[in-house]
Amino acid sequence: MSSSFDKFQKRRLISSYFSVVLSIFLVLFLLGTLGLFIINSKKLADDFKEKIAMTVFFKNEANDTILKSFGTELKRAPFAKKIVYVSKEEAAKVHTDIIGEDFLTFLGENPLQNSYDIHIKADYVEKDSVAKIERQLRTNNPMISDIVYDKQLVNLVNDNIKKVSMWILIITCFLTFIAVLLINSSLRLSIYSNRFIIKTMQMVGATKSFIRKPFVMRSVKLGMLGAALAILALIGLLSYVQTNFPDLGILDDKGLILLVFIAVFGFGVLITWLSTHFATQRFLNLRTDDLY
Structure with a gap:
């Protein structure tokens, strides 16, 4: 009976980890794709202009x-x-x-x-x-x-590029906000399932930093895994675009592409660390009766 329960708990834990990594991966991949588009948007706009x-x-x-x-x-x-x-x-x-x-x-x-x-x-x-x-x-x-x-085309191109740039900025800010909310919600749910363990450790005299550390480290590792998967997916996307649309020269700015990868990895680590820190702190500050 105990063995069956342990297997159930293990499957449940793996399922929880998988959902967290998946949510982090999807969000970071979307943000990374947007970042790659932004660094190449000027090149695409310049390429279109130079065809006139x-x-x-x-x-x-x-x-x-x-x-x-x-x-x-x-x-x-x-x-x-x-x-x-x-x-x-x-x-x-x-x-x-x-x-x-x-x-x-x-x-x-x-x-x-x-x-x-x-x-x-x-x-x-x-x-x-x-x-x-x-x-x-x-x-x-x-x-x-x-x-x-074509004088009208020159004016039209410049006006549309300004409008598109403004909308890209708005969409980037919106998606970043949504990304923070999604990753934060996934990690909060993961911590919520361990709220009784957190309170039990606190009741036997463990310090807040001692209790918080393993949860933060676990979440950071999951964030690193999700970010690594997102970077691999972005590399695959870049390879596909370069193979099918070589004229775009999407791999020319390798320094900026590397910067996007670093930003994706750093964002994955930072948001998981902050979300887990504040989520565990919330349950540490709750009274025992409030856990129910």
Whole structure:
């Protein structure tokens, strides 16, 4: 009979530990995922900004020397991330592929112009900065026929990035608060099941720190285990994203990724230590009658 009861107690204890570790793991994994998203959000936003191209068209009178000189000038420009020269012959071929027929046969000549597609660095993709770049190019190069880019898209991208950043901050604060509550509740329930043991130890003369220490150490170990599992899951998530979306370069900032892992581990240890400390303190301060 005693053996059956001991097995029941052991299963109950393992079940309690499992639920605590699982709750810590899920919460820390969610927070870690959010942290990884935050450190990569600027990279994602910059990558999107740099896909916006400014196309510079040249007059037909512009010869190869002028075009090459302009290309050399762009390579030295601090705002240029990437430049692509598109001759009017290449542009005609692209248009032919798009419309499905050779428009040069009935026009008799190529009406398109030589051009450069300029992908501007993300820091310069602002309304005023792009307008300044446009004015500078027009002033320094009289052979430029026209400069075209999506002005509305530039404004829309910047406005939306600011809104998304604000919501990310709000969601981060909310999830952190929920994480603290969930982990704290799981640990409080675990301590609650041992409230009679705590009070018995106190009644036989054990000090509060002596009683509290094993519970705190156990919870910290569970927190470390949950954090370690969360970090392993985050590594798996990073590997999956890197394998399937290599262009994102999600593993480029290894220092920041390591910082997120350290923060996840530290948060797991800190919250379990604090929650267990205050939970045991609460039952230590209760009268015996209040335990029921």
